[in-house]
Amino acid sequence: MQKYFTIFINDEPFNCHSSMSLLDLIYYLNIDINNIIVQYDYEVIDKSQFDFLFFKNNDYIEIITIVGGG
Template structure:
């Protein structure tokens, strides 16, 4: 049985008892991955690493979406 982990996404607290990675989070919340920047524990995380970084207890994730305009 997996331990429940607490993590923070854009300042909101979430809980998971599954093993999840950053790509899982982006997909679950239906973000358009081509239009965002992901910060993981205060470091900008390249897209090619998202499926290799697994969420641990007390991790902090910030997702910033890019919006065009004029």
């Protein structure tokens, strides 16, 4: 089993440990979980599923940051 592989976050390659969940990745990247939407395989992932989603080599995710303003 591979220990590390590459995933793509917003078109940028990222070397990921095979045991990292989406939640682990978000914390590792120091992203505020309350201000994002994540798309994986063309579907928006509910925040309650972040801890249960694990990646495969060459997976692609899109992390969209919600910015408030007026």
